[in-house]
Amino acid sequence: SDGGWDLSTARDCIKKKCPEYTTGTDSTESTESFGPVKSCNCKWITKEGMKMKKKMKDLPIMEMEDAKIECETKRECKAITCRSEKVCWLNAKSVGKSDPRFTALVKEC
Secondary structure: OOOOOOHHHHHHHHHHOOOEEOOOOOOOOOOOOOOOOEEOOOEEEEEEEEEEOOEOOOOOOEOHHHHHHHHHHOOOOOEEEEEEOOEEEEEOOOOEEEEEEEEEEEEEO
16 A cells, blocks of 8 residues: 555654655665655644644554655645644645644645
């Protein structure tokens, strides 16, 4: 479902702020193959008390760090909304309505 994406690799990459990471972990893959090279230097802007619109379907509830990584790997993902550090989901819009129970993080790449 995630195209062979390795979350621990992505986490290391984001920690190191490396300029790019590829989808999948097969080093023999050429860059022309399926996934384009993803850039991993997105900034995240926190918006307290916001719940974003257009929740992306068919994705599990994730922890905040995993949701950020997942969002960075999906072009259509514009933000994540979290009810807590452990309960987040992806949004296809970076606009929403105010709701004090939630925190939204908007992706800027």
